[in-house]
Amino acid sequence: MSRQMTKAPPSAPEGPREAGEEPRLVFGDAWDYAPAPESPDHVTIAPRYDLFIGGAWRAPRSGRYFDTIDPASEAKLSEVAEANAADVDDAVRAARAAYETTWSKMKGSERAKYIFRVARAIQEKARELAIVESMDGGKPIKESRDVDVPLAAAHFFYHAGWADKLDYAFHGRRPRPLGVAGQIIPWNFPLLMAAWKIAPALACGNTVVLKPAETTPLTALLLARIVEEAELPPGVVNVVTGAGETGAALAGHPGVDKIAFTGSTEIGKRIQKALAGTRKRLTLELGGKAANIVFADAPIDQAVEGIVNGIYFNQGHVCCAGSRLLVEESVHDLVVRKLRDRVATLRLGDPLDKNTDVGAINSKAQLDKIRQLVEAGEAEGGERYSSSCALPQKGYWFPPTFFTGVSQSSRIAREEVFGPVLTVLTFRTPDEALEKANNTMYGLSAGVWTDKGAKIFWMAQRLKAGVVWGNTYNKFDPSSPFGGYKESGFGREGGRQGLSAYVELDG
């Protein structure tokens, strides 16, 4: 799908190639790609969705519904119930009843089979889920199809197997479920985050009330349908849709034993504060500003692929996005040139098109936030490069962008953009790289690119981050614990370690 050319593309910003400069790889401009959309014919989105409480679909007591739209077209997809405090109360009561009467009493091996059913149903409905995920959230179909949905199924499959093996998990300490878990998830990986939250909670014997993000409620509701079809006991999984108020009602409900939240550090702090003195358990997976560190001895072409994957995957709507590129000074110009060439090839557009690399920004609000931070980056003297790709007329779009010549103290280098915006900084020594990488209130993830094994481990030991990717980036697996240091939150999701978030241990 690519071929090597030596002529500069028409859109190349700089002048003719200088003598001695190596030939440049040029993609993109040579061929036009015919549209290759995934057909949504197979998918039926209901005009309206109610709340899933106690195994039944219920109209909200609030009497209110809100629209969920396709951010790529701004077209309304459906309307979704807005749960108020009374609805949340119903859901928590249903979850409590299910916990007391069935789920906590059920043998682990029986719980496991229910969870396996959910995993299987996600696989059976994979195509539908991927299409709806891309329509509701704007992410490219190749990501929802190849990453989000398969990983969601894998999370249920993985945790199903733990349900009857918990006595092995804690070295002789006996685990007990916590009770009702309130789970509040973000809009960047809607189905996957639901899976990350629900699967371990159920495996450990808890029941859940899930609050999906208001801009991306649809796949959580399809998951509720799967739960229904898998005949889980009523009330084991409840889904209450709504915005921040619904989430606050859930976090503040006295009948909830545990809150699991994924989202911004700002809201995470608010939840932690609200829970002070309540004895509720809490895990937080919050923001990040990850350093992706490229040493001069790294395989540069692979590193550039890793940089692109690190920041432009899912439009940069990734808490662990490699949003701060730290490049060893001697290869800065080379890396930046290759990065610019590569970014120019990224195909932005219809999320349902199988060739799309960069989809739509999730919401108007998020687009505004990205624009504001990018303006700040320009105002602070950063040199901006944005892909010259055409942006569709309707919908929310932002071209893949990076900044060079940025100081560590500028907002664009410190604040989480949560968009396709990279900041490039340089370093001269490993110690300086480390110092800059750790100089942040966040600590979710980091990347290291080098050919030297010992250097990777030296860096990995010293980076204050919950996940370190060596010569790779943005890899996830249900068997692999994920979570942050410092203000990126606490608790882990995935692996044996992730089970701790949903059990009480003796001793």
Added chain:
Amino acid sequence: MTTTRTKTKTDDVAIISSAADAPSAALARDGDDGAARARLRVNKAYKMYVGGAFVRSESGRYFQVKGAALEGAGADPDVVNVPRGSRKDARDAVLAAKSAWGGWAGRTAYNRGQILYRLAEVMESRRPELAASLERAGASPGDAAAEVDASIDRAVFYAGFCDKFHALVASSNPVSGPHFGFSVPESMGVVAICAPERPALLGLVSTILPVIAGGNAAVAIASAEDPRTAVVFCECLATSDLPGGVANVLTGRAGEIAPPLAKHREVAAIDAWTADEALRSALERDGSESVKRVKTHAPPTLEAWLDERSGQGLGFIERFLETKTVWHPVGL
């Protein structure tokens, strides 16, 4: 009586009465035996332990702790002045802990274990002093001996755990794809501890040791009812090869010192064992401003602390560990 005692009465001075309220007798006792054998006792100044040094409060404040006079129990008047630590003392201790953390975490697990074992050896040689101090604060001789024994054994327990908990909490992750993935525990950094009021020694030992066994540095607030025993324990720490600053112990009022620690951005975690429910809530609230790992507990009974199942264990270490996951591709 040949001594006169002046009592300063200001708001900054409080007398915490722990056991027998008997008048001072030590010097008079010696005097009763005859002038020929009289020797003026050398009193010990009780100080906080910060950065490997014994220090007074920068504030100059103190509180007084009473205790029972014990026959032949060593030099100590019945009422001693103990530093009343301030917010600034807390910040100094955090700085000392933060500075010591990297070196401590960077030592081999084996070396940390050896140092904690050395601590047990030093405590063993100070058994009489530790026990006498507990008795002076009101413990019966039997209870004091049992508490000291359990405290020393706890040091041995955590000494042996330093190079083993990794194997229990780490994992090799069988990820789907051509990647080698593993997760390892790491220390969090500076952990602030409100030690339980009682048992003053076993509670302090049981909360500090798992934290430093995990590679963290600790800033602990000692029991205000019996800070003397905490200071004796600090003398064990000081002679155990533990690098200065790894364990710091402040004396004073938890309600005054703990909240600034909970707000301090260089403190990664809080472990509060206090019956003061309002203080527990306040620490949870204050800690949220920097997403601290805040663990609060209503203090358990002496029996629970003495118990090898509930008073010690992997859970005590694991609470103050982070998990770091590392991925690398596998291929040619």
